[in-house]
Amino acid sequence: MSRVMVFKRFERFWHWSQAALIFFLLFTGFEVHGTYQVLGFGKAVQLHSTAAWALITLWVFAIFWHFTTGEWRQYIPVTDKLGAVIYYYAVGTFTGAAHPFKKTTLAKHNPLQRLAYLWLKLIISPLIWVSGLLYLFYNQLDQIGLGNIPLEWIALTHTAAAFLMMIFIIAHVYMATMGKTPLSLIKPMITGYEPEQEDATAASASNEQSGEKPL
Amino acid sequence: MDLFCKAQLSLWLIILACLSTDAYAVIASEKLDQNITTADHSEFKVLQQQFHSGPEVTKACLQCHTEAAKQVQQSLHWTWEYVQPKTLQTLGKRHVINSFCGSVTSNEPRCTSCHAGYGWEDMKQPPPTDETSVDCLVCHDTTGGYIKLPNAAGHPAYQPMESPLDSGHMKAPPDLTVIAQNVGHSQPANCGSCHFYGGGGDGVKHGDLDSSLVNPPKSLDVHLSAEGANFACSDCHTTTGHITAGSRYQGNAHDTQGIDVPGHTDMSRASCESCHGAAPHHEEKLNEHVDRVACQSCHIPAFARGGVATKTWWDWSTAGKLDENNKPMTVYDENGHLSYLSTKGDFHYAENVTPEYRWFNGTVHYTLQTDTIDSDHPPVQVNWIEGSAHDPDARIWPFKIMHGKQPFDTVNKTLLINHVYSPTDDSALWTNFDWAKALAAGTKIAGQPYSGQFDFIETEMYWPISHMVGPADSAVKCSSCHARNSRLNGIPDIYIPARDHNSLLDKIGWGTALLMLIGSAAHAGGRGISALRRRRNKK
Numbered sequence: 175m176s177r178v179m180v181f182k183r184f185e186r187f188w189h190w191s192q193a194a195l196i197f198f199l200l201f202t203g204f205e206v207h208g209t210y211q212v213l214g215f216g217k218a219v220q221l222h223s224t225a226a227w228a229l230i231t232l233w234v235f236a237i238f239w240h241f242t243t244g245e246w247r248q249y250i251p252v253t254d255k256l257g258a259v260i261y262y263y264a265v266g267t268f269t270g271a272a273h274p275f276k277k278t279t280l281a282k283h284n285p286l287q288r289l290a291y292l293w294l295k296l297i298i299s300p301l302i303w304v305s306g307l308l309y310l311f312y313n314q315l316d317q318i319g320l321g322n323i324p325l326e327w328i329a330l331t332h333t334a335a336a337f338l339m340m341i342f343i344i345a346h347v348y349m350a351t352m353g354k355t356p357l358s359l360i361k362p363m364i365t366g367y368e369p370e371q372e373d374a375t376a377a378s379a380s381n382e383q384s385g386e387k388p389l
Numbered sequence: 390m391d392l393f394c395k396a397q398l399s400l401w402l403i404i405l406a407c408l409s410t411d412a413y414a415v416i417a418s419e420k421l422d423q424n425i426t427t428a429d430h431s432e433f434k435v436l437q438q439q440f441h442s443g444p445e446v447t448k449a450c451l452q453c454h455t456e457a458a459k460q461v462q463q464s465l466h467w468t469w470e471y472v473q474p475k476t477l478q479t480l481g482k483r484h485v486i487n488s489f490c491g492s493v494t495s496n497e498p499r500c501t502s503c504h505a506g507y508g509w510e511d512m513k514q515p516p517p518t519d520e521t522s523v524d525c526l527v528c529h530d531t532t533g534g535y536i537k538l539p540n541a542a543g544h545p546a547y548q549p550m551e552s553p554l555d556s557g558h559m560k561a562p563p564d565l566t567v568i569a570q571n572v573g574h575s576q577p578a579n580c581g582s583c584h585f586y587g588g589g590g591d592g593v594k595h596g597d598l599d600s601s602l603v604n605p606p607k608s609l610d611v612h613l614s615a616e617g618a619n620f621a622c623s624d625c626h627t628t629t630g631h632i633t634a635g636s637r638y639q640g641n642a643h644d645t646q647g648i649d650v651p652g653h654t655d656m657s658r659a660s661c662e663s664c665h666g667a668a669p670h671h672e673e674k675l676n677e678h679v680d681r682v683a684c685q686s687c688h689i690p691a692f693a694r695g696g697v698a699t700k701t702w703w704d705w706s707t708a709g710k711l712d713e714n715n716k717p718m719t720v721y722d723e724n725g726h727l728s729y730l731s732t733k734g735d736f737h738y739a740e741n742v743t744p745e746y747r748w749f750n751g752t753v754h755y756t757l758q759t760d761t762i763d764s765d766h767p768p769v770q771v772n773w774i775e776g777s778a779h780d781p782d783a784r785i786w787p788f789k790i791m792h793g794k795q796p797f798d799t800v801n802k803t804l805l806i807n808h809v810y811s812p813t814d815d816s817a818l819w820t821n822f823d824w825a826k827a828l829a830a831g832t833k834i835a836g837q838p839y840s841g842q843f844d845f846i847e848t849e850m851y852w853p854i855s856h857m858v859g860p861a862d863s864a865v866k867c868s869s870c871h872a873r874n875s876r877l878n879g880i881p882d883i884y885i886p887a888r889d890h891n892s893l894l895d896k897i898g899w900g901t902a903l904l905m906l907i908g909s910a911a912h913a914g915g916r917g918i919s920a921l922r923r924r925r926n927k928k
């Protein structure tokens with residue numbers, strides 16, 4: 175059984191640097207929000223803004239990558255097996271059932287993941303991005319005719335989006351530990367390769383579904 | 390050989406270049422001494438005489454400076470009268486009531502010791518018109534020897550006087566001839582001889598103006614310090630024809646004109662922007678504050694920083710108590726500051742005071758002796774400032790807010806003229822210690838309607854803070870305002886990150902995050918338990 179690379183080098187780089195930046199932005203952002211004082215407000219704003227630019231740059235590259243590689247199709251919502259996956263997390267995981275989905279290079283995400291990541295990419299991230307940029311350029315907004323937006327609205331939108339991100343991350347991190355062993359789902363995102371000992375039935379089920387021959 | 394010549398030539402050129410830039414550097418860094426004059430006043434015959442009075446000196450000055458007295462007599466330093474261009478109130482020391490000594494009216498010979506002239510003894514009359522009544526020396530003495538008596542309507546001592554009082558030590562009067570021969574540009578000590586001692590003592594009134602500014606370290610005032618810019622007051626309070634820029638009655642709270650290039654602007658440098666421009670910081674985020682925050686708000690982290698305390702509370706209602714021998718009392722607090730005087734009542738003093746912040750567009754209103762007060766809702770605002778977040782001319786400014794209690798007419802609802810000093814009779818509080826008598830006399834002198842019924846009411850008064858600018862690194866830290874516990878807690882109608890948040894959003898946000906965590910933990914627990922069970926069942 176040969177090993178298959180599911181997460182390419184750029185994808186892993188993108189995933190982990192985004193994760194680091196988002197954790198850092200959460201940490202500095204909630205200091206800017208006044209929740210605690212660790213770095214000092216001025217430093218927190220400065221680092222938050224720098225990290226925000228880094229994240230934006232990363233996203234620009236990631237969007238480019240998604241479209242040039244066609245990987246964006248991974249996020250097209252599918253309904254097939256969506257119920258099965260939800261049933262698995264709600265019931266199957268307690269009864270010892272096998273995960274109804276197996277990653278492949280063509281379908282890396284189960285139907286629930288697809289929805290979750292689409293929500294992240296189409297709602298949470300743009301919300302943070304747009305509100306963050308409006309926040310950053312607040313003093314220049316009148317030049318683009320947006321001078322009437324109160325800072326409070328921008329700040330509250332940004333804060334709300336940050337909470338959505340935080341909640342997403344909690345769920346995401348927990349679900350990432352729900353493989354066969356707590357690290358079995360996380361390892362591929364580090365090494366790029368699917369562990370070979372992964373459940374065989376689930377694998378064949380998924381491969382049938384995606385029309386692939388078992389490897 | 391040719392090559393060698395070329396090398397030699399370029400070497401010489403390099404040396405020459407070094408020398409010339411060096412020479413340039415010396416010229417560029419040599420500082421102009423602004424106090425150099427083209428006249429040595431001791432050479433002038435008219436000043437080589439024995440002077441017996443201030444007006445005699447002035448008469449001599451005017452022989453050459455023919456227009457000087459006329460100019461001074463046009464100035465606020467002389468008229469003590471100012472029609473506020475926006476409110477059209479007639480203000481100036483001649484008319485206003487303040488929350489320190491009260492009013493100049495009825496206490497003239499004492500209060501007019503700080504008039505830039507001699508002999509103004511009745512506020513109901515305009516100041517003396519005689520040109521020799523202008524006091525040149527108080528502003529132009531460079532010897533430090535010229536001192537106006539505290540109660541002689543602007544005159545210095547002309548006879549030896551006992552000083553301190555009851556010490557038996559006689560002090561010679563100022564030598565007017567020496568002083569007249571050594572006149573020069575006004576220095577902070579000249580301006581300070583009045584402006585540092587307002588309210589009856591060093592630092593009492595303003596908080597950002599006191600004797601520590603005569604020779605301040607850079608940490609106290611970067612502009613006046615010899616280690617700093619080594620300014621005189623008039624470097625910012627630009628003065629032409631004896632008219633001085635910079636007013637507290639109508640300030641410029643938001644100078645949008647920027648750097649004052651001679652010939653291009655109004656030639657007034659009484660704003661930070663006139664030298665520093667409208668975008669003085671390296672960091673753009675800081676420049677983005679200047680539309681809403683006055684420079685002073687960050688760059689004057691505290692006032693009364695030079696070792697001189699300022700008065701923050703003055704309760705007149707307790708004045709008049711005498712000790713068991715019927716003598717007036719003087720009480721000090723644990724810091725050695727006055728805390729009670731029978732003549733003046735109770736005080737609080739403070740040093741290193743954090744300013745209070747308010748929206749301010751430069752316009753100041755006054756409660757004049759004719760204005761009705763709302764005595765049911767103290768404190769009465771002796772003056773109040775205009776400005777709000779919605780006013781583009783307003784910025785967040787630092788203030789000393791003076792608090793205290795002052796006499797008012799309980800029937801007419803007016804602040805009362807406070808007659809504390811009388812050189813001739815016992816009509817005034819400082820001799821009779823009797824409020825009823827003193828107020829009756831004061832209002833009569835001032836021609837103020839008075840019902841005869843009085844009480845004391847809490848008052849407050851706003852003093853914008855603009856001096857004692859510290860070095861950049863001592864500026865207020867971001868987190869002094871951007872924090873839940875913020876210096877700007879009293880500033881309404883603006884969202885300040887870290888100070889402000891929506892608590893409902895926060896509750897929902899943190900609550901949902903917590904639920905998600907608990908849910909995950911419960912889910913994980915459930916999975917663990919069921920896995921254990923399954924394993925046990927297999928066995």
Ligand code: HEM
Nearest residue numbers: 199200203204206207226303306307309310329336339886
């Ligand atoms: C496109 C990326 C982002 C940009 C351009 C951005 C920009 C900003 C700016 C300019 C501020 C206000 C700083 C100030 O007061 O001057 C801010 C605040 C904040 N940011 Fe971001 N940010 C970004 C991403 C994020 C992310 C990913 C998070 C968290 C997951 C986050 C969380 C926060 C929070 C909680 C605040 C405080 C909001 C408040 O209380 O007003 N930001 N951000």
